[in-house]
Amino acid sequence: MAQVYLPERSEAQVRPPRGPIQTRRQNDATPTQGQRPGFADAIVIIALIGAVALLVTAASRWTAEQNPAIHISLQPIYLPLYAGLSLLRMMLAYLLSLAFTLIYGHIAATNRTARRFMVPILDILQSIPILSFLPGVVLALVAIFPHSNIGIEMAAVILIFTSQAWNMTFSYYHSARTLPVELREAAMVYRLSPWRRFIRLEIPFAMIGLVWNSMMSWAGGWFFLMAAEQLQLGNRSFQLPGLGSYLQIAANAGNGGALLLGLFTLVVLIVLLDVVFWRPLVAWSDKFKFESVRSTEAPESPILDLLRRSTIIEWFSLHAAQPGSEWINRQIDRIFHNQSASMPSDESTPAPITYKTVIGWGIGGIIAVLAMIGCLLALHALAQISLLTWGTLGVDGFFTLMRTVLAMTIAVLWTVPVGVKIGMSPTWSRRLQPIVQVVASIPATAFFPVLLIVLFKLPTGVGINIAAIALMLLGTQWYVLFNVIAGAMSIPSDLREAADIYRVSGWRRWRTLILPAIFPYLVTGLITASGGAWNASIVAEVVQYNDKTIATPGLGSAIAQAAANNTPSILLASTLVMAFIVVFINRMVWRRLYQIAERRYTLG
Amino acid sequence: MSLSSKVTKMQQPTHSPAVLLEATHVRKMYGDEKRTKHGEIQGVLVLDDVSLQIREGEFVAILGPSGSGKSTLLRILSGLIHPTAGTVRYRDALVMGPDPHLAIVFQTFALFPWLTVLENVELGLEAQDLTRTQRTKRALAAIDTIGLDGFEDAYPKELSGGMRQRVGFARALVVEPELLFMDEPFSALDVLTAENLRTELLRLWREGRIPTKAILMVTHNIEEAVQMADRLVVMGHDPGCIRAILNGVPLADRLAKTPAHEHLVDLVYTIITQPDEDAGTIMAAQDGRKEQPVGPTATPKPSGRGYQSLPHIKIGAVNGLAERVQRHDGREDLAVLGRELQMELDDILPLVEAVELLGFGEAMEGDLILTDAGRRLAEGDELQDKEIFREQVLSNVELIRQMKEALDRAEDHEIQEDQILEQLEEYFSPDEARRQFETAVDWARYAELFAYDGASGLLYLEDAAPTSTQ
Numbered sequence A: 001m002a003q004v005y006l007p008e009r010s011e012a013q014v015r016p017p018r019g020p021i022q023t024r025r026q027n028d029a030t031p032t033q034g035q036r037p038g039f040a041d042a043i044v045i046i047a048l049i050g051a052v053a054l055l056v057t058a059a060s061r062w063t064a065e066q067n068p069a070i071h072i073s074l075q076p077i078y079l080p081l082y083a084g085l086s087l088l089r090m091m092l093a094y095l096l097s098l099a100f101t102l103i104y105g106h107i108a109a110t111n112r113t114a115r116r117f118m119v120p121i122l123d124i125l126q127s128i129p130i131l132s133f134l135p136g137v138v139l140a141l142v143a144i145f146p147h148s149n150i151g152i153e154m155a156a157v158i159l160i161f162t163s164q165a166w167n168m169t170f171s172y173y174h175s176a177r178t179l180p181v182e183l184r185e186a187a188m189v190y191r192l193s194p195w196r197r198f199i200r201l202e203i204p205f206a207m208i209g210l211v212w213n214s215m216m217s218w219a220g221g222w223f224f225l226m227a228a229e230q231l232q233l234g235n236r237s238f239q240l241p242g243l244g245s246y247l248q249i250a251a252n253a254g255n256g257g258a259l260l261l262g263l264f265t266l267v268v269l270i271v272l273l274d275v276v277f278w279r280p281l282v283a284w285s286d287k288f289k290f291e292s293v294r295s296t297e298a299p300e301s302p303i304l305d306l307l308r309r310s311t312i313i314e315w316f317s318l319h320a321a322q323p324g325s326e327w328i329n330r331q332i333d334r335i336f337h338n339q340s341a342s343m344p345s346d347e348s349t350p351a352p353i354t355y356k357t358v359i360g361w362g363i364g365g366i367i368a369v370l371a372m373i374g375c376l377l378a379l380h381a382l383a384q385i386s387l388l389t390w391g392t393l394g395v396d397g398f399f400t401l402m403r404t405v406l407a408m409t410i411a412v413l414w415t416v417p418v419g420v421k422i423g424m425s426p427t428w429s430r431r432l433q434p435i436v437q438v439v440a441s442i443p444a445t446a447f448f449p450v451l452l453i454v455l456f457k458l459p460t461g462v463g464i465n466i467a468a469i470a471l472m473l474l475g476t477q478w479y480v481l482f483n484v485i486a487g488a489m490s491i492p493s494d495l496r497e498a499a500d501i502y503r504v505s506g507w508r509r510w511r512t513l514i515l516p517a518i519f520p521y522l523v524t525g526l527i528t529a530s531g532g533a534w535n536a537s538i539v540a541e542v543v544q545y546n547d548k549t550i551a552t553p554g555l556g557s558a559i560a561q562a563a564a565n566n567t568p569s570i571l572l573a574s575t576l577v578m579a580f581i582v583v584f585i586n587r588m589v590w591r592r593l594y595q596i597a598e599r600r601y602t603l604g
Numbered sequence B: 001m002s003l004s005s006k007v008t009k010m011q012q013p014t015h016s017p018a019v020l021l022e023a024t025h026v027r028k029m030y031g032d033e034k035r036t037k038h039g040e041i042q043g044v045l046v047l048d049d050v051s052l053q054i055r056e057g058e059f060v061a062i063l064g065p066s067g068s069g070k071s072t073l074l075r076i077l078s079g080l081i082h083p084t085a086g087t088v089r090y091r092d093a094l095v096m097g098p099d100p101h102l103a104i105v106f107q108t109f110a111l112f113p114w115l116t117v118l119e120n121v122e123l124g125l126e127a128q129d130l131t132r133t134q135r136t137k138r139a140l141a142a143i144d145t146i147g148l149d150g151f152e153d154a155y156p157k158e159l160s161g162g163m164r165q166r167v168g169f170a171r172a173l174v175v176e177p178e179l180l181f182m183d184e185p186f187s188a189l190d191v192l193t194a195e196n197l198r199t200e201l202l203r204l205w206r207e208g209r210i211p212t213k214a215i216l217m218v219t220h221n222i223e224e225a226v227q228m229a230d231r232l233v234v235m236g237h238d239p240g241c242i243r244a245i246l247n248g249v250p251l252a253d254r255l256a257k258t259p260a261h262e263h264l265v266d267l268v269y270t271i272i273t274q275p276d277e278d279a280g281t282i283m284a285a286q287d288g289r290k291e292q293p294v295g296p297t298a299t300p301k302p303s304g305r306g307y308q309s310l311p312h313i314k315i316g317a318v319n320g321l322a323e324r325v326q327r328h329d330g331r332e333d334l335a336v337l338g339r340e341l342q343m344e345l346d347d348i349l350p351l352v353e354a355v356e357l358l359g360f361g362e363a364m365e366g367d368l369i370l371t372d373a374g375r376r377l378a379e380g381d382e383l384q385d386k387e388i389f390r391e392q393v394l395s396n397v398e399l400i401r402q403m404k405e406a407l408d409r410a411e412d413h414e415i416q417e418d419q420i421l422e423q424l425e426e427y428f429s430p431d432e433a434r435r436q437f438e439t440a441v442d443w444a445r446y447a448e449l450f451a452y453d454g455a456s457g458l459l460y461l462e463d464a465a466p467t468s469t470q
C-alpha cells in the first residue's frame, strides 16, 4: 500500500532517537578476542531456540492434512502461537519481497530494454489492491498442493507479499538508477564483476532507502494481515491460524475481551519487532548513508551494541559468514566468468551480440507471448461485462474517489499543524518521532472493529461511510505526518531567525516560510497516502461485524465482493478501473505537483 | 638560454622510450539524441581529433579551461567510455574497456562510504584471483606505503580530505598499475594538504618505489602541472582539442621558482587566455623566442556554437578584479594574480573571459590589461559603475541586447522566459541554456536593464510593471 517515489526525502523520518556521537564503533566492530560468553550470547541462544521451535511447529502444520478452515480458538493461551505463525508469514512474505525487489529492481535499473516495460508494470502493480490477486493465487496454489496446507499458507504469504513488495522495488530501482557517477566509474576501473558491483555498490547504496521502505512495507503487511489470513472465495472459505484470523473471529463473535487481547498482543509484537529488529537495523544501516562527513546524530540501538558484543555472533561472522560469503562470491564470479566489467551499455555504440543478449531476448519473447495470451483471456472475460456494469463501476470509482479526497483533506488539516509543531521543536521531535513510528505501524484494520462498535450505533449508511473514511485515514495519515515533520525539521534555522527578527508571524509566517518549506514534503507524503487510501478501500468499504456483512458502494467493495463471490470478470474489470484511476491521478495530479514542488519550493 | 634545448637534452635518452598508450584521431560527441527546433539531430562535439602518446617513464599533465574535455579525454584513454571515432591503443592492443594495468584517482575520491579504509583498498584487488590473506596483505602494504597506518578500520567519513585522498591513492597503487590516471586529484584539498600529498607522490614516483610506468594528471593548477609534469598538454574548447603540447622544465627547476619555471607558467597562461590565437604563434611571439611546441598545435576553429557564450561570473568579481589590476597600474601578470588570489584555472579563466567579453580588459602575453572602460569601472562609485556596466553590457553582450530589444518591442514590456530559453537551446544543452539565461539575467539586473520574476518566469521592464515585483 505504501508508495514512495523519493525515499531519500523521507530518510529523516526513520531516524530513531539521537544520542551522542558514536565513538565506540571501532571497538564494537572488532570485539576483543577471547571474551567469555555472556548475557548477549544467552539472548542470542534463546532467540535461536525460539525461532527453531516456531519453525518446527509451523512446518508440521503446513505438511498436515489439508484443512482449509481450521478452528480458531479465542482462548488467550493460543495467542502466542497465533502471533508466531502470523509473524512467520510476514517474514516469509518479506523475504520474498526482498528477493523480488533485488532481482526486479536490478534488472529494471541495468537493462534498458527491460526497463521500458518493467517500470510501468510496477506502477500498475502497486495500484492493484491485494484482494485482486486473491482468486488467481489461491486457486492455483491450492490446486498445486491439494492435500496439504502448504498451498493455502503460500497463498497467504503471496498475498501479504503483494502488499509489501512494490514500494521496496521502486525505492531500490530509484537508488540503483542514481548511483553516483564516480563510484560507478571506480567500480569499472577496478573491474568489479557484475556480482561484486551488485553487492559492493548497488545494494549498499540502496540500503537506507530499502530499510525505510521495508518498515513501511511491514506496516502495510500488518494492515492487510486479516484480509490475507481469512479468505472467502465463492463458496469456499479459507482460514489460517494467526493473529489476523483471531482478530476477525473475535470481531465476528462480538467478543470485545478477546478483541482487545488480540489487539494488545499485536501491539506488543510490533513494539518488540521495532526494538529488536528495526532499531538495530536502522542503526547498523547508518554506515550506508552517502555523506562525506559523519552526522553528529547517528542512530543508536542498545540491541545492536549487544549483538556486536556477542561472542557467538563474532565467531560465526569470523569463521562462517566471512569465508562463506567469500566462497560464494568466488563461485558466482566463476559461473559468470566471462562477464567482467565492460563499457557501460548506455553508450551510443551498439552492444555486441552475446549469448546474454540472446537469452535476454528469449526470455523477453516468452514473457511477451504469455502476456499476449493473458491479454486475450482478459479481453474475453471483459467482453462479457455489460455496459451497465462498467457504468456502475465508474460510479463506484467516483464514490471511492470522494472518500479518498475527504480522507486526504482531513489528513492534511490535522497533520500540517501538528507535524509542524513537532518538527519545529527539537525536543518534541526527538521524543515523539519513535512513538509516532510505532503507532503508525499498528494496523488500523486491527482496531477497526472496536471503532465499529461505536459507529454502528449510527444509521447504517452514515456509519459505514464514516468508518470507511476513518479506516483510509487511519491507514495513511502517518505518511503525511512523517513527511510534514521532516519538512518542518528541514527549515533552516537562519530562515526561522530571520522571520523572528522581522516579526513575521501568524498567517504571514505560514504563507511565507512554513508552507513553502514543507510543500515538497507534503506532496511526497500525499502521493504515498493517496495510493494507500485507494488500496485500503477494499477493507474499508466492506465490513464484517457480529456475523453481518455491511458494504457501501465503492470500488473497494466492488473488488472485495467480486473476489468473495469468485466472479473473475467483474474482479478484473473493477481492478482495471481502480488501476486506471490511481495511475491517472498519479500522472496528472501528483507528478505535476511534485515537479512544481521541486522547481519552486526546494530550499537550498 | 633556450628552454627547449635544455629540455631536449635531458629528455633525449639513447633510445626513445616505448609508447604505452596512444590515442589517434579521437572524437567524442555527446547527446546525439538532442534535436533542435528544426528537427535536425545535433550532438555536442566535446573532443575533436585528439591524438596523444604516453610513453614509459613520463608524467603528463593535461591543462585547459573548464569544459574543454579533459575529463572526457582521460576517461576515453582509460577505456571507461568509447570514443565516437578514433582509437586508443595500449601497447598496440585496442582498448575496449577498463584495463587491469590502469588505475584512476578521482577528484571526489570515489571511496565507498560503507567500506573501511582497508576494505576500500582491498576493493582494487577484488577482480584479481587472490586469496583473502594475500589480498589483505597487499592492501596493508599499500596502506603502509601511502602513510595511512593505523587508519585501516576507519570509515572514510571519519577521515579528513587529505587522508581520504590517500585512501584513493592506496586503492590505485595496490593494483600496481602501469598507468596511473588522476583527475584533479588535489583540487578538493586545501593548499597545504595538497602540497604535502603532491610531494609524497612525487617522491614515490621518482624514487621508483611504485611500479607505475607513466602518470597522466588532469589539473586546473598551472603551477602544479609545471611542478610535476614532464610534458604539458594544453587543451582548448568549443570543441575540445589539443592546442599545444609543451615540454616540462628540468627536474632541478621544478620546485624552485627559477626563470625557466616562471617562463613556462607564463607561457601556459598566455596560451590559455588567448583561445583564438594559434599556440605556435604565441610561443614564437613570446620574447621573440624561436622555440617550437614539441607536439602538434592547432589553431582553434571558429567557435562551433555560432553564439556568444557567457562565462558564469558574478558582477562583484569583475569589479573586484578591475580594482585590483588598477592598483597595479592597469596591468598585472595573470600567473601572479592566480598565485596570490589562490585561484586555479577554472576560477580565473571565466573571470578573465568575462572581463574581456565586457570590454573591461584584455589578456595579452599572460598579463591582464585594463581598457579605458575597465579603468573607469575600477575608479567609479556604485552609481557610476552601474552606468558603465550598462553601456558595456549593451554594446558587448548579444544575448542581453536581444532580450532588452524584445522587451522594448513587446506590448506590455513583458516576455516569458521560455521564449528566450527556447532560442538558447538551439545552441546550448538545456542545462547550459538555463545557466546562460541566469547569467544574463544576473548581469542585466545589476545593470538595471530589466527585471525578472523567478516564480512566474516573467521578464519585464522595471517601470512598465512596477507592481509585480515581490
Ligand SMILES: Nc1ncnc2c1ncn2[C@@H]1O[C@H](COP(=O)(O)OP(=O)(O)OP(=O)(O)O)[C@@H](O)[C@H]1O
Pocket (backbone or CB within 6 Å): B030, B031, B044, B046, B064, B065, B066, B067, B068, B069, B070, B071, B072, B073, B240, B346
Ligand atoms: N555525459 C555527458 N553528456 C553530455 N555532455 C557531457 C557529458 N559529460 C561531459 N559533457 C560535456 O562535455 C564537455 C567536456 O566535459 P569534461 O568534463 O570533459 O570537461 P573538463 O575539461 O573536464 O571540465 P572541468 O575542468 O570542468 O572538469 C562539457 O561541455 C560537458 O558539459
Ligand SMILES: [Mg+2]
Pocket (backbone or CB within 6 Å): B070, B071, B072, B183
Ligand atoms: Mg573535469
